[in-house]
Amino acid sequence: MPLLGSAATLTTRATQATIPAETTPKPFSALAFSLQGSVNGSVDTVSEIPAARVYRNDASSRNIVSRSIFAEKPVAPEIAQALVNLREFPVTNLKARTQSPQAFVAELAEQSLLHRAVNHPYLEAMGSGALPDTRWALADFGQQYQCYSKDFPRYLTAVISRLADPGHRAGLMENLSEESGIYEAEELTALSEIGIKSEWIVGKPHPQLFDRFCKAMGLEDQDLSSEPDQIICWREMLIGLLSSGTPAEAVGALGLGTENIVSTIYKPFSRAVAALPELAAKDTVFFPLHTAVDDHHQETLQGIAADLAVNDATRSELRRGMLKALALRSVFWDWMYRRALDPQNADKAL
Numbered sequence: 001m002p003l004l005g006s007a008a009t010l011t012t013r014a015t016q017a018t019i020p021a022e023t024t025p026k027p028f029s030a031l032a033f034s035l036q037g038s039v040n041g042s043v044d045t046v047s048e049i050p051a052a053r054v055y056r057n058d059a060s061s062r063n064i065v066s067r068s069i070f071a072e073k074p075v076a077p078e079i080a081q082a083l084v085n086l087r088e089f090p091v092t093n094l095k096a097r098t099q100s101p102q103a104f105v106a107e108l109a110e111q112s113l114l115h116r117a118v119n120h121p122y123l124e125a126m127g128s129g130a131l132p133d134t135r136w137a138l139a140d141f142g143q144q145y146q147c148y149s150k151d152f153p154r155y156l157t158a159v160i161s162r163l164a165d166p167g168h169r170a171g172l173m174e175n176l177s178e179e180s181g182i183y184e185a186e187e188l189t190a191l192s193e194i195g196i197k198s199e200w201i202v203g204k205p206h207p208q209l210f211d212r213f214c215k216a217m218g219l220e221d222q223d224l225s226s227e228p229d230q231i232i233c234w235r236e237m238l239i240g241l242l243s244s245g246t247p248a249e250a251v252g253a254l255g256l257g258t259e260n261i262v263s264t265i266y267k268p269f270s271r272a273v274a275a276l277p278e279l280a281a282k283d284t285v286f287f288p289l290h291t292a293v294d295d296h297h298q299e300t301l302q303g304i305a306a307d308l309a310v311n312d313a314t315r316s317e318l319r320r321g322m323l324k325a326l327a328l329r330s331v332f333w334d335w336m337y338r339r340a341l342d343p344q345n346a347d348k349a350l
């Protein structure tokens with residue numbers, strides 16, 4: 001079985017890592033390979049090239065650590081070249097073809113909004129003023145949530161590092177810039193139309209905007225320096241999911257399970273802060289800002305999700321990532337709700 005990469009014309013492919021001699025290569029049937037238009041150009045035609053089989057050397061993992069391409073018999077140079085130029089491309093299977101990737105992702109996005117994490121009684125009570133002490137509850141939310149939200153750039157960076165497509169990474173880098181307080185001129189114009197002044201947000205990373213809200217609620221630096229175990233657990237489990245799950249799971253978690261719901265779940269907080277006249281619009285800009293810009297962020301992530309949602313395996317991963325992120329947030333709301341219902345005993349809530 002000759003290694004294609006050993007031919008002089010086939011030396012450009014970075015994935016020609018050699019399988020260690022002591023390792024028995026295993027067929028990696030979960031992936032097919034697009035031919036980048038060189039040979040028929042469609043993943044559906046790969047199986048018609050009898051000379052090529054793809055093997056992986058990490059049979060126990062879904063992630064390819066290194067890969068070699070072997071030919072089982074001699075192939076024409078142009079086919080060999082095309083094979084070496086392959087890029088990974090998930091197989092589209094028949095079941096997945098019954099629904100377009102875009103329709104699948106749109107359906108998942110709708111489902112995310114039906115989750116308890118979005119329709120939690122804590123959010124409903126916060127928005128309607130039904131909690132025993134809305135002011136206390138808002139301050140408590142600020143104190144606890146900042147431990148999670150200050151690390152949002154880390155969550156985003158973790159997902160960016162998982163994406164193989166440069167276009168996907170570039171899209172999320174734009175989101176990351178906005179998280180750092182960098183906006184396009186047209187975005188600032190659109191934000192000014194809903195009352196968000198540029199000077200409130202330009203050059204201000206979003207964690208700083210949330211900190212501004214916390215300070216306006218009377219929280220001091222010392223209040224914001226302690227990290228409850230509940231938040232540490234949430235953050236660590238989320239980062240673990242984004243870093244160690246599959247790329248589709250990571251996109252499902254941060255896109256469908258997080259960005260997709262943000263504009264909805266922040267609305268009750270916007271209503272709650274509006275009921276406190278002592279708070280200036282500048283101090284609470286974090287909420288309307290996210291309601292506005294995260295629509296754009298979720299579009300980017302949904303586009304990436306659609307690009308990944310080409311077979312049943314990646315579709316399941318997207319869905320599972322989404323559900324895991326929603327479940328983590330739902331647990332957080334449970335805890336916040338118990339605290340808000342009984343502020344006197346908030347420290348005993350688990």
Ligand SMILES: [Fe+2]
Nearest residue numbers: 152179206290
């Ligand atoms: Fe943000």
